[in-house]
Amino acid sequence: xxxxxxxxxxxxxxxxxxxxxxxxxxxxxxxxxxxxxxxxxxxxxxxxxxxxxxxxxxxxxxxxxxxxxxxxxxxxxxxxxxxxxxxxxxxxxxxxxxxxxxxxxxxxxxxxxxxxxxxxxxxxxxxxxxxxxxxxxxxxxxxx
Numbered sequence: 772x773x774x775x776x777x778x779x780x781x782x783x784x785x786x787x788x789x790x791x792x793x794x795x796x797x798x799x800x801x802x803x804x805x806x807x808x809x810x811x812x813x814x815x816x817x818x819x820x821x822x823x824x825x826x827x828x829x830x831x832x833x834x835x836x837x838x839x840x841x842x843x844x845x846x847x848x849x850x851x852x853x854x855x856x857x858x859x860x861x862x863x864x865x866x867x868x869x870x871x872x873x874x875x876x877x878x879x880x881x882x883x884x885x886x887x888x889x890x891x892x893x894x895x896x897x898x899x900x901x902x903x904x905x906x907x908x909x910x911x912x913x914x915x
Contacts, residue, residue: 840866
């Protein structure tokens with residue numbers, strides 16, 4: 772016996788123009804922004820080493836599917852940190868693919884990464900999330 776039944780109501784929360792702009796911005800994060808290593812070709816030079824932006828910027832993962840998303844970084848102990856205590860970071864990446872007609876979404880969050888003295892540390896923690904997201908996306912692709 773069914774006492775009450777209701778069909779869900781769906782309504783757009785963004786107009787078409789805003790949706791288009793948001794999609795292009797999120798694709799830009801992957802294509803040209805903080806998650807650009809997802810799209811870059813794998814570097815043939817296995818000897819890339821060092822703590823410099825050129826090295827970090829030349830490491831690619833060659834994910835060929837259209838993906839869109841946003842990276843994020845925060846300092847967990849920003850207000851309660853003692854003078855000598857290193858910062859603890861949280862990094863994240865949330866993405867969806869295929870970008871133009873999404874079927875899959877994923878969020879990757881790393882918690883309490885301790886700071887490095889490197890001025891490129893933000894690149895490293897963003898990269899950790901990109902690598903993890905790539906693993907999940909590739910696993911999903913092999914299943915479909």
